[in-house]
Amino acid sequence: MTFTGTAVVAARAVHYAGIMADSDILTAKINYGFDHLDVDGDGRLTEHDHVLMGQRVAAALGHEPGSEAEAGIIAAYLRIWRDLHLPHIPGGGTEISKEQFLRSTLTLATDPAAAQATVGALAEAFLAIADTDHDGEVDIAEFRNFVAGHFPGLSDAEVHDAFAHLDTDGDGHLSTEEFTRATVEYWSSADPDAPGNWWMGTPIYLR
Ligand SMILES: [Ca+2]
Ligand SMILES: [Ca+2]
Ligand SMILES: [Ca+2]
DSSP, X not given: OOOOHHHHHHHHHHHHHHHSOHHHHHHHHHHHHHHHHOTTOSSEEOHHXXXXXXXXXXXXXXXXXXXXXXXXXXXXXXXXXXXXXXXXXXXXXXXXEHHHHHHHHHGGGGOHHHHHHHHHHHHHHHHHHHOTTOSSSBOHHHHHHHHHXXXXXXXXXXXXXXHHHHOTTOSSSBOHHHHHHHHHHHHHOOOTTOGGGGBTBSOGGGO
């Protein structure tokens, strides 16, 4: 019997799935994801977090603070906040608490159409930011810059490992479908072996 890397990872996923219910895996992913989107770490997702994400991605791409290029990227993040998050806050609030975020994101797991509509739109917005040469795909260099803005601190090896999982057809690029699938799976799949669980690097339940 040959132990490939994938087989080892799958075995670990099964092992952890045996300890953690699938719903716990999803909860762990959502909470971990929230902590990275909450850039200023105040426990709330706000417009300010999106300005900070835009600044980090722009810096990763080598744009000067205050430059027009940086302003364009920040504007893209502000559109994500204003168009995709703000309209869904109950009672017209201007912030999303971690508890609210977890509760509303968990409902997507049992509503694939809603997941595709909401997280799918988010994925398209992220793809437009990540795909800096506008060829409709995300290559490893583009992915590295994107990751540096969202999940700083991942090692180069982790970035490559994550990319290899998300690039399900192994052609060296994340297509629109692969990128969208990864984003939707990350936020809504309870399957411990879903490739999209690697969207933020090594899944939290395998660390
Ligand atoms: Ca925050
Ligand atoms: Ca590209
Ligand atoms: Ca691919």
